[in-house]
Amino acid sequence: xxxxxxxxxxxxxxxxxxxxLTILGSALALVMAFLAGMGRLxxxxxxxxxxxxxxxxxRGTSIFVQLFWAYFVLPFFGVSLTPxxxxxxxxxxxxxxxxxxxxxxxxxxxxxxxxEACVALNLGRWQTMRHIVLPQALLVMLPTFGNNAIELLxxxxxxxxxxxxxxxxxxxxxxxxTGNTLVPFSTILFLYFIMALAISYGMRALExxxxxxxxxxxxx
Amino acid sequence: MPEPIxxxxxxxxxxxxxxxxxxxxxxxxxxxxxxxxxPSGSGKTTIxxxxxxxxxxDGGHIQIEGEHxxxxxxxxxxxxxxxxxxxxxxxxxxxxxxxxxxxxxxxVIDNVTLAPMLTKGTPKAAAEKRAMELLDMVGMADxxxxxxxxxxxxxxxxxxxxxxxxxxxxxxxxxxxxxxxDPELVEEVLNVMRKLAAETDMTMLxxxxxxxxxxxxxxxxxxxxxxxxxxEGKPDExxxxxxxxxxxxxxxxxxxxxxxx
Numbered sequence: 001x002x003x004x005x006x007x008x009x010x011x012x013x014x015x016x017x018x019x020x021l022t023i024l025g026s027a028l029a030l031v032m033a034f035l036a037g038m039g040r041l042x043x044x045x046x047x048x049x050x051x052x053x054x055x056x057x058x059r060g061t062s063i064f065v066q067l068f069w070a071y072f073v074l075p076f077f078g079v080s081l082t083p084x085x086x087x088x089x090x091x092x093x094x095x096x097x098x099x100x101x102x103x104x105x106x107x108x109x110x111x112x113x114x115x116e117a118c119v120a121l122n123l124g125r126w127q128t129m130r131h132i133v134l135p136q137a138l139l140v141m142l143p144t145f146g147n148n149a150i151e152l153l154x155x156x157x158x159x160x161x162x163x164x165x166x167x168x169x170x171x172x173x174x175x176x177x178t179g180n181t182l183v184p185f186s187t188i189l190f191l192y193f194i195m196a197l198a199i200s201y202g203m204r205a206l207e208x209x210x211x212x213x214x215x216x217x218x219x220x
Numbered sequence: 221m222p223e224p225i226x227x228x229x230x231x232x233x234x235x236x237x238x239x240x241x242x243x244x245x246x247x248x249x250x251x252x253x254x255x256x257x258x259p260s261g262s263g264k265t266t267i268x269x270x271x272x273x274x275x276x277x278d279g280g281h282i283q284i285e286g287e288h289x290x291x292x293x294x295x296x297x298x299x300x301x302x303x304x305x306x307x308x309x310x311x312x313x314x315x316x317x318x319x320x321x322x323x324x325x326x327x328v329i330d331n332v333t334l335a336p337m338l339t340k341g342t343p344k345a346a347a348e349k350r351a352m353e354l355l356d357m358v359g360m361a362d363x364x365x366x367x368x369x370x371x372x373x374x375x376x377x378x379x380x381x382x383x384x385x386x387x388x389x390x391x392x393x394x395x396x397x398x399x400x401x402d403p404e405l406v407e408e409v410l411n412v413m414r415k416l417a418a419e420t421d422m423t424m425l426x427x428x429x430x431x432x433x434x435x436x437x438x439x440x441x442x443x444x445x446x447x448x449x450x451x452e453g454k455p456d457e458x459x460x461x462x463x464x465x466x467x468x469x470x471x472x473x474x475x476x477x478x479x480x481x
Contacts (some may be wrong), residue, residue, distance in 0.1 A: 113317065
C-alpha cells in the first residue's frame with residue numbers, strides 16, 4: 001500500500017505553481033487585451049496594424065509552439081527566460097489576443113449617442129474613453145473575461161513540457177514513482193475543476209457588484 | 221446693428237447620394253429663439269448636428285460670433301479646422317438630444333458636473349454648487365443622487381438640459397427634445413424651456429414638431445424643405461398666413477395629424 005500523503009503534498013505544491021501561473025498570466029493577458037483591443041480602434045493606421053498583427057498571430061498559432069519559442073528559441077536571440085517567465089509570457093500573450101477581441105467588441109457595443117453626448121460636452125477622446133465608454137464597456141467584457149481566465153488556467157498544463165513543476169508536472173512525477181495513474185490524475189482533475197469554479201464564481205460576484213454600481217438598478 | 225451670432229453660408233451636405241443640405245444659408249442674431257420646422261429629411265436636424273460638429277460639411281462656411289467653425293486662418297489662408305480649434309468653438313455651443321443621451325453609469329449630479337470638471341477644470345465643490353442650482357431650476361434637485369435609469373423620460377430630459385447648461389454655452393441647440401416623451405411628460409420639459417427663454421439671453425435653436433410650442437416660443441420660424449429654407453418669418457406669419465405652397469401643405473398635414481397650432 002502506497003503512502004499517498006507525501007505525493008498529495010507534491011501535487012499541492014504544483015497547484016500553487018498553477019495558481020501563480022494563472023494569476024500572472026491573466027494579469028499579462030489583461031494588459032495585452034486592453035492594449036491590443038484599444039489599439040485596433042486607434043485612428044492611427046500603424047497602431048491598428050500592429051494590434052491586428054499581434055492578435056492574428058497569437059490566435060493563429062498553437063500555444064504549445066509559442067511556449068517552446070519563449071523557452072527554447074528566444075535564448076538564441078539572447079533572451080533567456082526562466083520556465084515561469086516563459087510560461088507567463090506565452091500564456092499571457094496567447095490569451096491576451098483573445099481578450100483583445102473582447103475589449104474591442106465591448107467598446108463598440110457602447111452606443112453612438114454616448115459619443116455624441118461627449119462631443120456636445122466637449123470631452124476629449126481620452127476623457128470620453130476613460131470616463132464614459134470604458135466603465136460601460138467593462139461590464140460587457142466581464143463574462144467573456146471569466147471564460148478566458150478559465151481557458152488560461154487549463155492551458156497552464158502545457159508548461160509542464162518545459163519542466164515547470166506545475167500541477168500536471170507533479171502528477172506525472174507521482175505517476176512515474178508510484179505506477180498509479182488513477183489517483184494523481186483524479187486529484188488534479190478535481191483541483192483544476194475547483195480552481196475553474198472559483199474563477200467562475202469570483203467573476204460572477206464581480207459582475208454583480210459592478211452592475212449595481214453601474215446604474216443602480218441592473219441586476220446581472 | 222449687432223453682429224450675428226451664427227452665420228451659415230451656402231452649406232452643402234450629402235449622405236451618400238442623398239443631398240440633405242443644398243446650399244443652406246441663414247443668420248441668427250444673439251439671443252434669438254428660432255424654431256426650425258419642416259418635413260423629415262428636410263435637413264433641419266442635420267444643420268443642428270453640423271453646428272454641434274457631429275456631422276462634417278461638404279461645402280460652405282459657418283461662422284460663430286464672427287469666427288469660422290470649420291475653418292481657421294493660418295498665414296492669411298483659410299484651411300480646415302483641427303481638433304483644437306473645434307474644441308475651442310464647441311465651448312460656445314450646447315445641445316440637448318431627442319433621446320437624452322445621459323450617461324447611465326453616473327448619477328444625476330455627476331452627469332451635470334462631469335464636463336465642467338473635465339473640460340474647464342472647475343473644482344468639484346464649485347461644479348456641484350452650480351449643478352444644484354441648475355437642477356433646482358429644472359426641478360430635479362431632489363433627484364440629484366438618483367441614477368438615470370430611475371427617472372422618467374421627462375425627468376431625464378430635464379437633467380440633460382441642466383447638463384448642457386452647466387458649460388454656460390452662448391448657443392443652445394434642442395433637437396426634437398420632446399419627440400421621445402409620453403404625451404403627459406411633454407409639458408414639464410416645455411415649461412423648463414419657457415423658463416430658460418425668459419430668464420436667459422441664450423440664443424436657442426429648436427427643431428420641433430410641437431407647432432403650438434414653436435408658435436409661442438420662437439421669435440422667428442424657419443420652414444425647411446429639401447435642404448433649404450423655403451420660408452421664414454414671425455410665428456404668426458408662418459402659422460397663420462404661410463405664403464409658400466409647400467409650407468401650407470406641410471402645416472395642413474401636421475394639423476390633420478392632430479397637432480395643435
